[in-house]
Amino acid sequence: MNRxxxxxxxxxxxxxxxxxxxxAGAGRIGDYERxxxxxxxxGTFFGGEATDPTLGERGREERVPELRLETVYPxxxxxEVVRALRAAHPxxxxxxxxxxxx
Numbered sequence: 001m002n003r004x005x006x007x008x009x010x011x012x013x014x015x016x017x018x019x020x021x022x023x024a025g026a027g028r029i030g031d032y033e034r035x036x037x038x039x040x041x042x043g044t045f046f047g048g049e050a051t052d053p054t055l056g057e058r059g060r061e062e063r064v065p066e067l068r069l070e071t072v073y074p075x076x077x078x079x080e081v082v083r084a085l086r087a088a089h090p091x092x093x094x095x096x097x098x099x100x101x102x
Contacts, residue, residue, distance in 0.1 A: 002072045007085060007096035008043050009067050010055065017069065020088030024080040026073035036071040043095070054090045072101070 005026060009017050021027060022034050029035045043066040047058040056062030073081045078098065085096060 001075045002101050003075050003078065004070060004072050004099040004101055005081060005085070005096060006068060006070050006099070007089070007094060008041075009069055009089060009091075009094070011040075011065065011067055013088075013090045014038065014067055014069065017085065017088045018071075020084040021071055021073070021081060024073075024084035025077035026081050026084075027071045028074075029072060036069060038067045038069045041066055041068055052092055054092065075100075 005021070007017065018027075018034070018036055021036075027033060027035045042063050044061065044063050045053070045056075046061045047053045047056070049058060051058045053062070055064045082096075082098075085094065
């Protein structure tokens with residue numbers, strides 16, 4: 001059973017994050033590999049005093065251009081996919097969602 005990952009990533013990190021996810025087993029649909037979808041948007045955040053934001057400054061609300069990246073992965077590879085995402089993503093706290101597909 002496949003699940004879906006949605007993650008928000010700066011454009012300059014898109015290929016590195018995609019490569020890591022695909023190496024961990026994500027992005028396969030039938031006989032196709034490296035399947036994903038992405039679109040542009042704006043992410044917002046306010047980093048507290050203990051944060052070290054990759055973009056922007058702590059103590060200030062930021063608006064940054066990001067890409068919403070989506071891909072699928074096998075449910076039994078979830079731990080590996082999340083580990084790969086965290087290792088490849090440049091943010092201190094990457095924002096991502098995991099969805100069960102029916």
